[in-house]
Amino acid sequence: MKYQLYYWPHIQGRGEFIRLALEEGAAGYVDVARLPEGEGGGRPAVQRLLEQAGDGRTPFAPPILRAGKLLISQTANILQYLGPRLGLAPKAEAARLWAHQLQLTLADLVVEAHDTHHPVAKSLYYEEQKPEALRRAADFKALRVPKFLGYFERVLASNPGGDRFLVGKSLSYVDLSAFQVIAGLLYAFPRTLAGLQGKHPRLMALRRRVMERPRVAAYLASPRRIPFNDRGIFRHYPELDEA
Amino acid sequence: MKYQLYYWPHIQGRGEFIRLALEEGAAGYVDVARLPEGEGGGRPAVQRLLEQAGDGRTPFAPPILRAGKLLISQTANILQYLGPRLGLAPKAEAARLWAHQLQLTLADLVVEAHDTHHPVAKSLYYEEQKPEALRRAADFKALRVPKFLGYFERVLASNPGGDRFLVGKSLSYVDLSAFQVIAGLLYAFPRTLAGLQGKHPRLMALRRRVMERPRVAAYLASPRRIPFNDRGIFRHYPELDEA
Numbered sequence: 001m002k003y004q005l006y007y008w009p010h011i012q013g014r015g016e017f018i019r020l021a022l023e024e025g026a027a028g029y030v031d032v033a034r035l036p037e038g039e040g041g042g043r044p045a046v047q048r049l050l051e052q053a054g055d056g057r058t059p060f061a062p063p064i065l066r067a068g069k070l071l072i073s074q075t076a077n078i079l080q081y082l083g084p085r086l087g088l089a090p091k092a093e094a095a096r097l098w099a100h101q102l103q104l105t106l107a108d109l110v111v112e113a114h115d116t117h118h119p120v121a122k123s124l125y126y127e128e129q130k131p132e133a134l135r136r137a138a139d140f141k142a143l144r145v146p147k148f149l150g151y152f153e154r155v156l157a158s159n160p161g162g163d164r165f166l167v168g169k170s171l172s173y174v175d176l177s178a179f180q181v182i183a184g185l186l187y188a189f190p191r192t193l194a195g196l197q198g199k200h201p202r203l204m205a206l207r208r209r210v211m212e213r214p215r216v217a218a219y220l221a222s223p224r225r226i227p228f229n230d231r232g233i234f235r236h237y238p239e240l241d242e243a
Numbered sequence: 244m245k246y247q248l249y250y251w252p253h254i255q256g257r258g259e260f261i262r263l264a265l266e267e268g269a270a271g272y273v274d275v276a277r278l279p280e281g282e283g284g285g286r287p288a289v290q291r292l293l294e295q296a297g298d299g300r301t302p303f304a305p306p307i308l309r310a311g312k313l314l315i316s317q318t319a320n321i322l323q324y325l326g327p328r329l330g331l332a333p334k335a336e337a338a339r340l341w342a343h344q345l346q347l348t349l350a351d352l353v354v355e356a357h358d359t360h361h362p363v364a365k366s367l368y369y370e371e372q373k374p375e376a377l378r379r380a381a382d383f384k385a386l387r388v389p390k391f392l393g394y395f396e397r398v399l400a401s402n403p404g405g406d407r408f409l410v411g412k413s414l415s416y417v418d419l420s421a422f423q424v425i426a427g428l429l430y431a432f433p434r435t436l437a438g439l440q441g442k443h444p445r446l447m448a449l450r451r452r453v454m455e456r457p458r459v460a461a462y463l464a465s466p467r468r469i470p471f472n473d474r475g476i477f478r479h480y481p482e483l484d485e486a
Binding site: 098119132 | 367379391
């Protein structure tokens, strides 16, 4: 199966959770919107898909995965689909439900990370909602990041399969996504994370292990990995990271 | 199978999406936290579950469903599990992925509806974030509600199974959840919705059809249905609904 990923070409965004799974799973895929517009790529490739009348299954937003005749959207939904096919999900139903729950909880954290710089409206620039962002970021750093990271640290600590993976005894898409979230938080809130790393040794070790995996390392070093920037979900605005 | 639902006993909240599926599916279930504390209910019943060390699969937040040995959390995840068991999900994988995508999109709308009154922090009262709430609600009403409702209206209009259901030719948990979201928006933003209803006839008809189903109607008329109030996700603050 050769997959086609449709996601905005200039940011990691939510597409990155899919890219990481496809890369670690050694899947054949085309990151369609990163092709030149003349070759059917660019933002128009995503927009066309969102505007199609299609068969009544038009996605609401990217990321969108095309797998043969299937068109799948919503990040956690795509990962749930890809996981078993790429050897990145547990086999038993109970473990799959658990993996999906963890993924959805990471997705909740991602929304909250995004909203630190856009607490009022996606339709406005950060600069138009900076006072609100300062307040929201303060709460995010003081309460929400510790709550989420504390939770995932406990999940690792209490995993019957050991603390090297979030689910069971081998790597799953959830570990890849946890790596991405921690990488994003380290980029956006380095000062805050510096104060928290010591409390979450298992989670920080997980991040390192994931980024050192040969396929992930090769991907991160390649031009396929879009750098963090100030248009994505995780943005480094020093004033939001300050005490 | 007799299910146990764990959710805060004083609000509809995210638990309501599960309650509606259990009710329409005629499932045997106990809404545990609505039992008296002396009988193992109340908020402590939920809190105990969140604090248990357990088998390493402790949920992050309610709603939580206990199904035999399984403990499942995250609303969309629970519905994905319950759907096929209660006759409220399509059979084919492609249709199930589509239903789950729609459910996750409804969940995104639910977060945005909540954040109109809590744009800064869950840890603060509404009154402590009112200026921010006014700004966020303005954007929500002007751009986000029309975008989401327009999307679901198109989904109904282009459903090959007809415009009476969001997925296929029969009722699914997604229809129940769509009813709940529209009911919530009508409660929280009556003025805004009055201006939008004419543009979404299929969605408004879906809401009516769902609430007229015998089991749903019986549930809504029973004391099991907690009324909307000013502690839940959908809150009616007139100032947020004004033009």
